Amino acid sequence: MKYAAVTDQLAGLGSDKWILNTAAHKRAAQGHRILNLTIGEPDVPTPSSLIETACTSMQSGRTGYSNGRGEDSLLTALSARYSDRLGRPVGKDRFLCLPGTQTSLYLVFRALCEPGDEVILGDPMYATYEGLVRSSGATPVAVTLRPDSGFRLRAEDVEAAITPSTRVIFLNTPHNPTGAILRPEDLLALGEVARKHDLWIVSDEVYGDLTHDQRIYTSALANPAFEDRTIVTASISKSHAAPGFRSGWAVGPAEFCTRALPLSETMLFGSQPFIADMTAQAVASPPELARSMAARMANRARIIRDALDGIAGMRVTLPEAGMFALVDIRALSNDSVAFALKLLETTAVAVMPGASFGTALEGWLRVALNASDDDTADACARIRGFAEEYVK
CATH class of the missing domain: 3.90.1150.10 (Aspartate Aminotransferase, domain 1)
Incomplete structure (x- = not known):
């Protein structure tokens, strides 16, 4: 066959x-x-307060179909969270809610890439990244992350790897497996490379709340000059000890969300409302x-x-x-x-x-x-x- x-x-x-x-x-x-x-x-373990919220939500009847974008309570909580952290308004129309970061990244690459495209990313990389890129038909192009550079992706190395087929620069900050955090100056240089070559920036930031020793993490969305070409994914799996609930999101330009929504709806047509209620509580709480x-x-x-x-x-x-x-x-x-x-x-x-x-x-x-x-x-x-x- x-x-x-x-x-x-x-x-x-x-x-x-x-x-x-x-x-x-x-x-x-x-x-x-x-x-x-x-x-x-x-x-x-997952906090009992979050589990109680999910259970109460189920018992109250929040077990029906959702919509493809996400429950309004969760979209509202995500909008407030990112608006507060970035210091500027981030509307609800800039989010898509999905089952975890992995699904979010799958959606993003399917929406941005097609066969023949290339995605530049750091090596080492999280074990599923190559598969995520290849599942879209694109080819991963690895750029070595050097120990003497703190395992941080360097803009000059990225630019040297760009070809006419390059579509995306794929970031992971804080990084798995190295634990490295991209600095604001790293993100600025990478953003300038992306703008110069008209590329997307995709950033997996699931470890953003897990910085060590008061270190500061900066989101790839922090600089408004690049927000029209930047998509960030995250979830509550790590930050709220809830990996089995599979609850994450993508935040990017409103146009991206509108264009990717039919693809998201084709994949699963909405997450569970009771998990959305739990996630909204988690997102709205201090970390x-x-x-x-x-x-x-x-x-x-x-x-x-x-x-x-x-x-x-x-x-x-x-x-x-x-x-x-x-x-x-x-x-x-x-x-x-x-x-x-x-x-x-x-x-x-x-x-x-x-x-x-x-x-x-x-x-x-x-x-x-x-x-x-x-x-x-x-x-x-x-x-x-x-x-x-x-x-x-």
Whole structure:
């Protein structure tokens, strides 16, 4: 039987990226106690107040069809949130509500790109990005993010990669897996490149509320000079410890939302009203949960640095935001998948191999910061013992 070309284009870009997480769950199902530091899960359960809102909403009958743009209460809350943070009005007509950031990005690229187009993005990158771009028919063009530049995307590198086929500059700030935050001057330079070459800017900002040590995150929408070509996606999955509720949004020019709306409606025709009510409450609340989570995760990153940096040639890069720390194992191995699988088999510690995030992070590991301080320290002790034996 014949299949669409997209099935070939996405082969190997789905669950294959998460081989270590799959292996960890398999061993756990067999009765092993695994310290699983692979996935960026929040370290607390979804707040009971949000669950109660969703339940009350369901019980009151908010279980019918929604509209494709989003429930008015949520659109109002999003408009108020972005207007307050950007210091200028952001109308409700500039939002589309969707099930999580992943779906939002899928919609955005389907609306902006077609076969033959190119999308420039940083390498390393979140594991699903290549598939998101390719699903639109476009080709991802990777630009290396260098450790000596703080893993921040540089405008000069982007401009050097532009061709007549380039359609989008794809940003992720704060960045997964590196935790880097683009500075206002970075965003200004990238915006000028986008304007010079008439390109879209798409920015995944799901970790925006999870900055470490009072660092400041600036949205790609902050500069009004570029808002006519900028689309930002985010969700409550990380900031409000609600990944399973799949509630996110895209914010961009009103014309984009109008043109993309039929595509959104073709995909799913509206999210659940009771989840929209919960999300509206979350969006309207101060990000206290995210701040406390970020403080704990920043401390765990320091635990990892203090335990592993300099041991057997390993180097630890502290994140500026987000849920992960990076460990450079190039002094030990340039095959991060083999190293991580052997680490799991030997020590029952599961981490993500850098190769899952692009060629630039081969020889690195991504370590999640969502385990307790004690479990993080325990995992580090096991990694340290493994690395010292690995040298021998």
